[in-house]
Amino acid sequence: MKKELVILVPYLRDLISNWGTPIRIKGYTDGLGEIVSNYMFVSPSCPTYIDSNKYVALNIHRRWSKILLMHNILYVRLPLLAKIISYLIESFSGINNVGVFKRSDLLIWAHQDSTLAMYLKLTRSLPFIYDVHGISSVQLEYKDRMNFWRRLWFNLYIRHEKVVMTTADFINAVSSNMKKYIYENFLPHGEVLVAPDGIPDSLDEYCRIERKDLSCLFERRKKIILFAGSFKPFGGVKELIDEYMASNAIMDEYSLLLIGDGPDKGIIRDKINKMTNGEVLIFSPVSHQELIAYMKGADVIVCPDIVNNEYNKMVPHIKLYDAVASGTPVVATDLPVNRALFPEGENVFYFNIGDGSFEKAILKASSEQKRYDVCKLNKLTYKQRLIDYMANYKAQLGL
Numbered sequence: 001m002k003k004e005l006v007i008l009v010p011y012l013r014d015l016i017s018n019w020g021t022p023i024r025i026k027g028y029t030d031g032l033g034e035i036v037s038n039y040m041f042v043s044p045s046c047p048t049y050i051d052s053n054k055y056v057a058l059n060i061h062r063r064w065s066k067i068l069l070m071h072n073i074l075y076v077r078l079p080l081l082a083k084i085i086s087y088l089i090e091s092f093s094g095i096n097n098v099g100v101f102k103r104s105d106l107l108i109w110a111h112q113d114s115t116l117a118m119y120l121k122l123t124r125s126l127p128f129i130y131d132v133h134g135i136s137s138v139q140l141e142y143k144d145r146m147n148f149w150r151r152l153w154f155n156l157y158i159r160h161e162k163v164v165m166t167t168a169d170f171i172n173a174v175s176s177n178m179k180k181y182i183y184e185n186f187l188p189h190g191e192v193l194v195a196p197d198g199i200p201d202s203l204d205e206y207c208r209i210e211r212k213d214l215s216c217l218f219e220r221r222k223k224i225i226l227f228a229g230s231f232k233p234f235g236g237v238k239e240l241i242d243e244y245m246a247s248n249a250i251m252d253e254y255s256l257l258l259i260g261d262g263p264d265k266g267i268i269r270d271k272i273n274k275m276t277n278g279e280v281l282i283f284s285p286v287s288h289q290e291l292i293a294y295m296k297g298a299d300v301i302v303c304p305d306i307v308n309n310e311y312n313k314m315v316p317h318i319k320l321y322d323a324v325a326s327g328t329p330v331v332a333t334d335l336p337v338n339r340a341l342f343p344e345g346e347n348v349f350y351f352n353i354g355d356g357s358f359e360k361a362i363l364k365a366s367s368e369q370k371r372y373d374v375c376k377l378n379k380l381t382y383k384q385r386l387i388d389y390m391a392n393y394k395a396q397l398g399l
């Protein structure tokens with residue numbers, strides 16, 4: 001009988017209590033393993049501290065029957081490893097022939113420095129994900145990271161459904177190598193979609209929120225430019241203040257309201273204290289609903305995100321979506337992912353930091369008399385644009 005699940009692990013304790021509903025797999029050997037029912041357990045490098053004659057409770061759900069999972073093999077002699085890989089490919093070839101399995105159903109999970117990863121890189125014999133130990137964050141416990149990947153694999157390989165992962169998933173749970181793997185192998189085909197956190201399925205929420213009157217916040221009652229986001233380097237808030245201070249025309253006509261917090265807050269306050277013209281206020285973060293009310297009350301919203309790594313280049317920020325959905329004219333940095341999702345003219349006007357285009361974009365945005373029809377901005381359109389963008393990005397890289 002053909003194997004439906006192959007588990008290759010160095011230590012059984014790595015799997016115990018991590019994988020859903022418990023089942024029992026009988027058998028343990030130090031070679032190619034012992035076939036039990038529709039399962040095969042393989043451990044070429046595991047010490048023999050578990051009696052091979054006893055049942056081993058592995059928390060692996062039966063519905064994981066279409067995944068080949070090779071977990072974290074660190075040190076295996078290459079001849080033995082080559083034999084194991086060949087055996088696995090041969091074992092699954094019969095299933096491939098009858099159409100039950102595709103090659104993409106065989107997923108290997110290995111540490112990037114392991115012999116297994118090195119072997120697979122050299123031979124390209126099976127698709128694999130590596131750098132498991134890189135999936136770490138002080139914000140997530142081990143259990144949460146495992147749940148993240150279990151959800152991803154279960155939907156992709158068992159239900160054959162598309163998976164939507166939020167930017168929070170990536171920030172908290174995925175290493176840079178894993179991001180790159182998913183970008184290159186899943187996103188361009190629409191199997192996995194990285195979407196900003198909090199995007200609602202409908203825009204009813206945005207439509208119901210009343211605009212907030214911001215005219216009383218500043219003494220001079222000028223027009224208001226709003227920034228809402230993180231005071232971190234990639235947020236571009238320091239550059240926004242520099243652009244604001246560089247234009248007397250903008251400072252004479254607009255006040256600047258900053259809503260957020262972050263490590264650059266001290267630097268931002270120092271910049272504001274040195275201003276001789278213009279008005280700037282800093283508010284602490286507010287709830288999402290209140291933020292939309294602020295966005296609706298502003299005259300222009302600025303999203304000055306900066307590309308400082310691969311992540312910023314490929315994944316848009318939720319605040320840009322919120323800003324466009326609020327109906328208020330938006331000025332954003334001219335990043336490829338921004339322009340792909342929101343073409344200029346759809347209530348968004350683009351600028352590049354430091355080239356003088358900020359002032360023109362602000363004046364152009366403020367000249368818009370009509371508010372954007374948020375009904376045109378729906379989640380499905382947004383997702384399809386993101387998928388198309390990632391496909392083009394992959395093509396540009398020659399992947």
